[in-house]
Amino acid sequence: MIPFGARLRTAMDTRGPLCVGIDPHPSLLTDWGLDDTVAGLERFTRTTVEALADRVAVLKPQSAFFERFGSRGVAVLETAVAEARQAGALVLMDAKRGDIGSTMAAYAATYLDPGSPLFSDAVTVSPYLGFGSLRPALDLAARSGSGVFVLALTSNPEGAEVQRATAADGRALAQLMLDRMAAENAGAEPMGSVGAVVGATLGDAGVDLAINGPLLAPGIGAQGATPADLPAVFGAAVGQVVPSVSRGVLRHGPDPAALRASAERFAEEIRAAVSAADGVSGQKGERGGA
Numbered sequence: 001m002i003p004f005g006a007r008l009r010t011a012m013d014t015r016g017p018l019c020v021g022i023d024p025h026p027s028l029l030t031d032w033g034l035d036d037t038v039a040g041l042e043r044f045t046r047t048t049v050e051a052l053a054d055r056v057a058v059l060k061p062q063s064a065f066f067e068r069f070g071s072r073g074v075a076v077l078e079t080a081v082a083e084a085r086q087a088g089a090l091v092l093m094d095a096k097r098g099d100i101g102s103t104m105a106a107y108a109a110t111y112l113d114p115g116s117p118l119f120s121d122a123v124t125v126s127p128y129l130g131f132g133s134l135r136p137a138l139d140l141a142a143r144s145g146s147g148v149f150v151l152a153l154t155s156n157p158e159g160a161e162v163q164r165a166t167a168a169d170g171r172a173l174a175q176l177m178l179d180r181m182a183a184e185n186a187g188a189e190p191m192g193s194v195g196a197v198v199g200a201t202l203g204d205a206g207v208d209l210a211i212n213g214p215l216l217a218p219g220i221g222a223q224g225a226t227p228a229d230l231p232a233v234f235g236a237a238v239g240q241v242v243p244s245v246s247r248g249v250l251r252h253g254p255d256p257a258a259l260r261a262s263a264e265r266f267a268e269e270i271r272a273a274v275s276a277a278d279g280v281s282g283q284k285g286e287r288g289g290a
């Protein structure tokens, strides 16, 4: 069994690090000429998976947009996860689960147990019930070769009042969480399977991002960040970044060729930004890559 961190590193190196989010907003369904129904959801999702799963490193379905249709929406999600993985994409389920440990165990079983219908390569979780509440997910991920992406500094402006608050020992809460992630990933090669979520919208993240794990960077496109912002936000850790775009790509549908072209443009801009930053940090004798 190859751990998620290693599988993701390979995917980033071979396909490029771009993650495309599958966020079937009602307005996007309308723009695509689809009804805001399960049938529309199914068509939207299938089109996106078929257009992109054979080329991008990661597809990130946003569970909320499927759950709002109830069990039939979740059935669409199940199929999408299986088909995307079949086509070679890693699937990061964006569910942002967070709860007391005993309930977290059930969330972990939902997304990280290979026998579950929603088994995914990784899932997003919130540590703001305490990092230790994530233990069941961290442990099951380690056993099943899957991954966990933990919110650190989110892309929304409201996040700062919690995440930048000072913990009892003087660290920012986000830094405390990042340090816990680094401890989980200690010694893993080429990188660990516990990732951090750090918004691409933040300017300078202003925290130590050396967690020896992947850094998911949402906020590119509709929320205003661009690939050119990544070096300023992530500094020497830019080689670990998985930049994530949802509406910025999806708005080009339903034509599969246009979806692919948009993803390729983002991928090219990311390559240019990361290699320019690597050149600069290489000259300084630092390297944030694997």
Ligand SMILES: O=C(O)c1cc(=O)[nH]c(=O)n1[C@@H]1O[C@H](COP(=O)(O)O)[C@@H](O)[C@H]1O
Residues within 6 Å of the ligand: 021, 023, 062, 094, 096, 124, 153, 154, 155, 156, 197, 198, 199, 218, 219, 220, 221, 222, 223, 244, 245, 246, 247, 248
């Ligand atoms: O975990 C996430 O993916 C996430 C974290 C975060 O800090 N900000 C954020 O926007 N996201 C998710 O990333 C996606 C962003 O979508 P776009 O703004 O359309 O690219 C949504 O599904 C959000 O829920």
